[in-house]
Amino acid sequence: MECKTCKEKSNKRKLPGEDNLEINLIPKSIQEGDYSGNFFFKLIAFVVVTIAIPFIILVLLGQIFMNFFFPKHLPKVTKKFKGFFINVLNSYAKFRHDREIKKRERQFEQSVSYVDEVKKEKEVVQKVKNEVKDEVKVEFDDIEIFENKK
DSSP, X not given: OOOHXXXXXXXXXXXXXXXXXXXXXXXXXXXXXXXXXXXXXXXXXXXXXXXXXXXXXXXXXXXXXXXXXXXXXXXXXXXXXXHHHHHHHHHHHHHHHHHHHHHHHHHHSSOHHHHHHXXXXXXXXXXXXXXXXXXXXXXXXXXXXXXXXX
16 A cells, blocks of 8 residues: 555656557558648658659769779869759759749730830830939039139
């Protein structure tokens, strides 16, 4: 027989799961069907890494082969590969840019008034800028400048 405080202390000393020696390899939430996205992200990451590892190994083996048998030509080959990949990325970026521009042109080709309004706004802004410049010139023309004579 123990008092209430002694029972609480003895319960605190017990590790969780001490009575239950079962180890769950898969969390209970997934066992119950609650996949909240976490499991699928881990699965996709595992698959991607599994697929990428052989390609990384092939590239490293190619680098070792080039270093052993063609050390003089390595900078030239590396420069060509780098230039090729940069050209591929630049052409892809240009393709995406052109596609976006065409999409916007198709979107606004029916509204002729939009283009006219933009042109009118630009003209108004230019007129206002010119007026401000003229006013500034007039203000500076009225100022007299005296030179210091030493």
